[in-house]
Amino acid sequence: MHGQTVEVIAQRILTGQFAEGSTLDITALQTEFDVSLTVLREALKVLAAKGMVDARPKRGTFVRPRADWSLLDGDVLRWQFARSAQPSLFEDLHELRGIVEPGAASLAAVRASEADVAALDAALAAMAAAGTDASAAVAADLAFHRALLAATHNELLVRMEVVIETGLAERDRMVHGALGTDDPVPSHRAVVDAIRARDPGAAASAMRLLLKKAFDDVARIGS
Amino acid sequence: MHGQTVEVIAQRILTGQFAEGSTLDITALQTEFDVSLTVLREALKVLAAKGMVDARPKRGTFVRPRADWSLLDGDVLRWQFARSAQPSLFEDLHELRGIVEPGAASLAAVRASEADVAALDAALAAMAAAGTDASAAVAADLAFHRALLAATHNELLVRMEVVIETGLAERDRMVHGALGTDDPVPSHRAVVDAIRARDPGAAASAMRLLLKKAFDDVARIGS
DNA sequence: CTGTCAAGATATCTTCGTAATTAATGGTTA
DNA sequence: TAACCATTAATTACGAAGATATCTTGACAG
Numbered sequence: 001m002h003g004q005t006v007e008v009i010a011q012r013i014l015t016g017q018f019a020e021g022s023t024l025d026i027t028a029l030q031t032e033f034d035v036s037l038t039v040l041r042e043a044l045k046v047l048a049a050k051g052m053v054d055a056r057p058k059r060g061t062f063v064r065p066r067a068d069w070s071l072l073d074g075d076v077l078r079w080q081f082a083r084s085a086q087p088s089l090f091e092d093l094h095e096l097r098g099i100v101e102p103g104a105a106s107l108a109a110v111r112a113s114e115a116d117v118a119a120l121d122a123a124l125a126a127m128a129a130a131g132t133d134a135s136a137a138v139a140a141d142l143a144f145h146r147a148l149l150a151a152t153h154n155e156l157l158v159r160m161e162v163v164i165e166t167g168l169a170e171r172d173r174m175v176h177g178a179l180g181t182d183d184p185v186p187s188h189r190a191v192v193d194a195i196r197a198r199d200p201g202a203a204a205s206a207m208r209l210l211l212k213k214a215f216d217d218v219a220r221i222g223s
Numbered sequence: 224m225h226g227q228t229v230e231v232i233a234q235r236i237l238t239g240q241f242a243e244g245s246t247l248d249i250t251a252l253q254t255e256f257d258v259s260l261t262v263l264r265e266a267l268k269v270l271a272a273k274g275m276v277d278a279r280p281k282r283g284t285f286v287r288p289r290a291d292w293s294l295l296d297g298d299v300l301r302w303q304f305a306r307s308a309q310p311s312l313f314e315d316l317h318e319l320r321g322i323v324e325p326g327a328a329s330l331a332a333v334r335a336s337e338a339d340v341a342a343l344d345a346a347l348a349a350m351a352a353a354g355t356d357a358s359a360a361v362a363a364d365l366a367f368h369r370a371l372l373a374a375t376h377n378e379l380l381v382r383m384e385v386v387i388e389t390g391l392a393e394r395d396r397m398v399h400g401a402l403g404t405d406d407p408v409p410s411h412r413a414v415v416d417a418i419r420a421r422d423p424g425a426a427a428s429a430m431r432l433l434l435k436k437a438f439d440d441v442a443r444i445g446s
Numbered sequence: 447c448t449g450t451c452a453a454g455a456t457a458t459c460t461t462c463g464t465a466a467t468t469a470a471t472g473g474t475t476a
Numbered sequence: 477t478a479a480c481c482a483t484t485a486a487t488t489a490c491g492a493a494g495a496t497a498t499c500t501t502g503a504c505a506g
Contacts (some may be wrong), residue, residue, distance in 0.1 A: 002460095071378060099380075157322075
C-alpha cells in the first residue's frame with residue numbers, strides 16, 4: 001500500500017513546507033512518489049476528509065487554512081508529532097487534558113458502574129505490577145485513563161481518548177523510559193477512591209493533582 | 224461530485240443500518256447509486272479516514288467497531304444529527320460543553336489579549352443587536368463561543384468549536400426559532416466581565432451558569 | 447484417525463491509463 | 477458597460493489489468 005504517501009504529504013502541510021493556500025503540483029507529486037494519479041488522488045481524499053486540502057476544478061488542489069484542519073483527529077495528532085517534537089502542541093495537549101480529565105473524573109464519580117470501577121482497579125493493579133517495565137507502565141497508564149473516560153458513559157468524552165493517548169505516547173517518548181521519581185500508583189488510586197466514594201469534587205481534585213505531577217515530571221526530565 | 228454518496232453510506236452506518244463488523248456489498252452499492260467503482264471507492268476512503276470502515280484484500284470492506292469512529296469530527300457529528308435527532312448524543316454534547324467551556328473561560332481569563340476581549344465585546348454587541356432575529360442571534364452566539372475558545376490561545380481547544388457549533392445548530396433546530404424566555408446578553412456579559420477582570424474562577428462560574436440556562440431553555444421548550 | 451503444514455486457487459482490494467466533466471478565463475458582441 | 481460564448485486547464489470518472497491476503501485442498505506426520 002502507498003499509505004506513506006498520505007503521511008508524507010500530510011507532514012509537509014503540517015510543517016508548513018506546503019503553505020496554507022498554496023496549490024499542490026499534482027504532476028510533480030506523482031513523479032516524485034512514482035505513483036499513479038489514482039493513488040495520489042485517494043491520498044488527497046483522505047487529507048480532504050480531515051479538512052487539510054480542498055480541490056476545485058480549474059483552480060487546482062490547495063491547502064486549506066490551518067483553522068480548518070481536524071487537529072483533534074488521531075492521525076493528524078500523530079503526524080504532527082511524528083517528524084519533530086512540537087513543545088507548544090504538547091503544552092496545548094496537556095492543557096486540554098487538564099480541563100477534560102478532571103471533568104471526566106467528576107462525572108465518573110456520579111455515573112461509574114461496578115464494572116467501570118473494576119476496570120479502574122484492574123488498571124491500577126497493572127500499574128503496580130508493571131514496576132520498572134516502562135512499556136507496561138505506559139500501557140497501564142493508558143488503560144487507566146481510558147477506563148476513566150469510559151466510566152463517564154459519555155460517548156464524546158470517550159473519544160477524547162485519542163488526545164490522551166497521543167499525549168501519553170509523546171510524554172513517553174520525551175522522558176524516554178525514565179520513570180517518574182515517585183510511585184504513580186497512589187495518585188491514581190486517589191482518583192479511584194474518590195470515584196468509589198461517589199465524591200465528584202474529590203475526584204476532580206485528585207485528577208488535577210495527578211496531572212500536575214505527571215507534567216512536572218516531564219518538565220523536570222525534559223529540561 | 225457525488226458527495227451525497229458519502230453522506231448516505233455514512234448515515235446508514237451511523238444509524239446501524241450497516242451494522243458494526245458487517246461487510247459492505249460493493250457491487251450492490253455501485254448499482255444502487257449508479258456510480259463507478261472509483262467514485263464509490265473514494266467515498267469509502269473518506270469514511271476510512273474517519274475510522275468508520277476498513278478494507279482488506281479478500282475479506283472485503285467492513286464497518287469498523289463504533290469505538291473507532293471519529294465522533295469528534297465535524298462531518299460525523301453533522302451526519303449523526305442529519306437524519307434524526309438523537310437525544311442522548313445531544314446530552315453528551317452538552318455535557319462535554321459543560322466541561323470544556325468553563326475550563327476555556329477560566330483559561331481565557333488568564334490569557335486573553337485586548338483583541339480577544341474586543342472580539343468578545345463585538346459578539347456581545349451583535350447579540351444585543353440581533354433582537355428577535357433568530358438567525359442573527361444564533362450567529363452571534365456562535366461568534367461568542369468561538370471568540371472565547373480563541374481567547375485561550377490553545378489550538379486544540381479552538382478546534383473544539385466543531386462540537387460547540389454542532390451543539391448550537393442542533394439546539395437551534397430543536398427550539399425552532401423560539402427564543403429563550405429571557406435576554407441572553409447578561410449571562411454572556413458576565414463571562415466577558417470576569418475575563419476582563421482576569422478572574423478565572425468567576426469566568427468558569429459565569430460560563431457554567433450560562434450553559435445551565437441554555438440547556439434549561441431547550442429542556443423547557445423541547446418538552 | 448487426527449492434527450499440522452504447505453502450496454495453489456480465488457475473491458477482493460488496489461492500481462493504472464484514458465476519456466469525460468467542470469468551472470474559471472478572455473475575447474466578442476449588443 | 478454588461479451579457480454571452482468559446483477556450484482551456486484542472487478535477488472527476490471510467491473500465492480493465494494487477495497485486496495480495498485469505499481460504500481451500502491435499503498430503504504428511506504423529
